[in-house]
Amino acid sequence: MSENAAYDIVQAARSQSKIDSYTLINGVFSDFHELHGDRLHGDDPALIGGVGRLNGRPVTILATNKGRDMAEGQATHFGGVSPDGYRKAIRLMKQSTKFNRPIVALINTPGAYPGVEAEYGGQGEAIARSIQTGLGQPVPYLSLIFGEAGSGGALALATGDEVWMLEKSTYSVVSPEGYASILWRDGKLADQAAAKMKLTPSELLAAGFVDRVLPEVTTPETLSALTTQLDLKITALAKLPVAELMAARRQRYRQF
Amino acid sequence: MPAKFNGLDKSTLAKRMDKIPSDLYVTCPYCKQSVYHQKLGPFQECPHCGYGFRLGAAARLKIVTDKFEAFDAELAVDPALVDDQYAEKLTKAKQHSGLPESVVTGMATIDSLQVAIGVMDSNFMMGSLGSATGEKLTRLFEEATRRRLPVVLYTASGGARMQEGLHSLMQMAKVTQAVTAHGEAGLCYLVVLTDPTTGGVTASFAMEADITLAEPHALIGFTGRRVIESTLHIKPPADFQRAETLLANGFVDDIVARSAQKATIVSLLKLSQGGA
Numbered sequence: 369m370s371e372n373a374a375y376d377i378v379q380a381a382r383s384q385s386k387i388d389s390y391t392l393i394n395g396v397f398s399d400f401h402e403l404h405g406d407r408l409h410g411d412d413p414a415l416i417g418g419v420g421r422l423n424g425r426p427v428t429i430l431a432t433n434k435g436r437d438m439a440e441g442q443a444t445h446f447g448g449v450s451p452d453g454y455r456k457a458i459r460l461m462k463q464s465t466k467f468n469r470p471i472v473a474l475i476n477t478p479g480a481y482p483g484v485e486a487e488y489g490g491q492g493e494a495i496a497r498s499i500q501t502g503l504g505q506p507v508p509y510l511s512l513i514f515g516e517a518g519s520g521g522a523l524a525l526a527t528g529d530e531v532w533m534l535e536k537s538t539y540s541v542v543s544p545e546g547y548a549s550i551l552w553r554d555g556k557l558a559d560q561a562a563a564k565m566k567l568t569p570s571e572l573l574a575a576g577f578v579d580r581v582l583p584e585v586t587t588p589e590t591l592s593a594l595t596t597q598l599d600l601k602i603t604a605l606a607k608l609p610v611a612e613l614m615a616a617r618r619q620r621y622r623q624f
Numbered sequence: 625m626p627a628k629f630n631g632l633d634k635s636t637l638a639k640r641m642d643k644i645p646s647d648l649y650v651t652c653p654y655c656k657q658s659v660y661h662q663k664l665g666p667f668q669e670c671p672h673c674g675y676g677f678r679l680g681a682a683a684r685l686k687i688v689t690d691k692f693e694a695f696d697a698e699l700a701v702d703p704a705l706v707d708d709q710y711a712e713k714l715t716k717a718k719q720h721s722g723l724p725e726s727v728v729t730g731m732a733t734i735d736s737l738q739v740a741i742g743v744m745d746s747n748f749m750m751g752s753l754g755s756a757t758g759e760k761l762t763r764l765f766e767e768a769t770r771r772r773l774p775v776v777l778y779t780a781s782g783g784a785r786m787q788e789g790l791h792s793l794m795q796m797a798k799v800t801q802a803v804t805a806h807g808e809a810g811l812c813y814l815v816v817l818t819d820p821t822t823g824g825v826t827a828s829f830a831m832e833a834d835i836t837l838a839e840p841h842a843l844i845g846f847t848g849r850r851v852i853e854s855t856l857h858i859k860p861p862a863d864f865q866r867a868e869t870l871l872a873n874g875f876v877d878d879i880v881a882r883s884a885q886k887a888t889i890v891s892l893l894k895l896s897q898g899g900a
């Protein structure tokens with residue numbers, strides 16, 4: 369991909385005009401109830417958890433949250449999830465199995481929060497358990513990347529039966545700035561890094577990391593189209609015998 | 625006083641000191657004391673603070689196992705994922721470590737106890753998690769599940785391998801699945817976290833074991849210190865990612881010096897054989 373095309377997508381994925389998590393949740397689902405807290409330590413606003421309906425069907429909703437303004441951004445560490453957030457996700461993932469609720473995860477995070485408290489709280493352990501718990505729940509699980517998806521902090525919610533992306537989103541092991549500064553010792557080469565990293569939806573689709581790329585959601589019509597697509601897929605997954613669902617999920621991640 | 629009894633002046637002494645092979649003395653990366661190399665002993669431990677100096681996989685296996693038979697010894701990264709810059713790094717890593725990848729896996733006996741074992745080697749691209757690393761670890765857990773054996777894993781890693789992009793990230797999910805299946809078969813997974821264990825390895829299989837041991841003062845964390853410093857413009861406390869801190873915060877079962885590891889591992893595994 370050309371430098372401009374790839375870096376344009378990086379910037380669009382990070383743009384202020386990107387749909388925010390609550391607008392996305394309320395636009396796609398009805399009857400949304402936010403459920404707070406990890407029952408261990410705290411409540412991380414960078415990870416929204418809750419339940420709602422997808423075309424009438426009860427689902428568990430997990431979404432990273434960058435915040436809608438500066439104050440919210442500071443509270444959510446601009447979408448950098450802390451251990452409390454991942455543990456909230458883990459709690460609700462397990463609950464989804466009890467009530468046979470499919471899981472829909474909505475991802476827009478630069479990565480897990482890089483803080484001292486997060487390290488003390490076991491950031492690595494929390495992400496590891498989130499990956500493991502998500503892979504293990506015998507209910508349909510869809511992950512949709514709608515902005516940035518950076519590193520293990522994104523993977524924690526991106527182990528669904530399918531992983532989808534919006535057109536202006538990215539998924540990578542490190543940010544282009546990080547890649548350029550680590551491998552080329554020059555963080556200013558982010559645009560060149562973006563072109564090389566194969567982090568755009570079309571490249572990731574071609575490489576088999578992503579199952580589907582959808583148009584951006586901006587209007588009520590596009591939100592409703594997304595609802596329809598999610599519902600069709602969840603309905604199809606819900607029809608599979610559990611053993612088949614789990615075998616397909618295992619195969620999806622075993623191939624890499 | 626005859627001149628020959630005079631002490632050497634400082635500059636002469638400094639020049640002579642320079643001629644002493646530098647590998648005779650090493651500086652402990654943890655307590656910063658200078659240690660006569662031979663004083664490190666067979667376990668390569670600092671006599672002052674107990675820090676375990678970084679070991680290559682071969683040296684590690686020698687210390688821990690009585691017999692070892694390698695799996696997938698030639699397995700290496702798919703050439704389709706390797707560009708020129710990465711190829712150069714791989715060549716250097718192979719020369720530096722004598723290994724084709726950042727982990728060695730196989731079957732071993734530790735005192736007569738059969739185990740599946742994996743040892744990561746920080747001499748190979750800082751033990752980074754490439755797709756071949758992940759494949760070898762996945763096969764190790766799969767084989768251990770088939771043979772109904774416990775897994776002992778020594779981690780040492782700087783995290784994901786940037787050069788492989790999402791191929792690297794996906795290893796975290798792939799190995800995790802194999803760990804889960806092994807655990808669901810009622811088998812024990814014991815990990816020993818060694819210096820350093822960070823990034824994507826910490827955020828996956830390093831933190832998924834039934835029993836989590838660590839070496840004294842080992843650096844263990846997710847986000848690297850420098851990333852935290854440059855992102856938040858703060859200076860984290862000196863020991864914020866050391867094994868002792870993780871023990872205090874509840875993320876490690878125990879800290880075990882190398883000299884005690886063999887006996888501890890065997891005892892713990894024998895206490896954990898009653899699974900389904």
Ligand SMILES: [Zn+2]
Nearest residue numbers: 652655670673
């Ligand atoms: Zn020392």
